[in-house]
Amino acid sequence: MIRLDANLKWLFNEVPFMDRFAAAARAGFSGVEFSLPYIYPKHAIRQQLDAHGLRYCYLVSPSGDWEAGERGIACVPGREREFQDGFDLALDYAHAFDCDLVHTTIGLVPADGEPLQCREVLMENLERAARRARASGVRIAIEPLCRQSYPRALVKRTAEAAAIIAELGHANVGIVYDFHHAQREEGDLIETIRRHLSRILHFQIANAPGRTEPGVGEVNFPFLLDRIDALGYTGWIGCEYTPSVSTLSSLGWAKPYGIRVND
Secondary structure, eight states: OOEEEEETTTSOTTSOGGGHHHHHHHTTOSEEEOSOOTTSOHHHHHHHHHHTTOEEOOEEOOOSOGGGTOOBOTTOTTOHHHHHHHHHHHHHHHHHHTOOEEEOOBOBOOTTOOHHHHHHHHHHHHHHHHHHHHHTTOEEEEOOOOTTTOTTBSOOSHHHHHHHHHHHTOTTEEEEEEHHHHHHHTOOHHHHHHHHGGGEEEEEEOOSSSSOOTTSSSOOHHHHHHHHHHTTOOSEEEEOOOOSSOHHHHTGGGGGGTOOOOO
């Protein structure tokens, strides 16, 4: 069964953040995600989750200076302590929300950096994070980023992420598979998903080439979701796209999966 969750950074921007939980619940979502919740008190978010019967499905560990273009620091030499402190904060928030999946953003190779050194730093950081997470009953995931958006991304393809996970050898480490990045970087979505499904812990829905909703772009999402369901995936699929219209109007594609659209 396909289970969709609403990313509250991208969806329901028509209302203030704390009102988006209620909006998501009214639309039929039973799960939500908000990648970087650290600017909000844990208790305030927990109150909204409990009030509206929502599951917090997925969060992202602190990822450096997002506004300056950083997309994670796990692979950046010299910032290992910052990464570990941020990961501890992510675990703290995950526990407060009963969330069992933390996305550890890999990051970009610095302009003067060496990819091999960055990969070594990444492996060391992920090793420590995986052990810390396992002791807390939490899974972690890494995400490839397409070169069209992030030319200096250390990990760009699903197979690269799978190789890192195999090398680590921890059962609680997997992949965030973002349809937008995957389509732009490698295509062949169904075959890639079939090959790596055992490693995929979370999907993100966004079309390509723009990061818009299903139906606005080149990806055939009804076909993809049917195939993912048939393959036996039971995890959450996050709606992480920029609506080309209002949020509710953009969700017409999701009616077969229990989402109510009353725009």
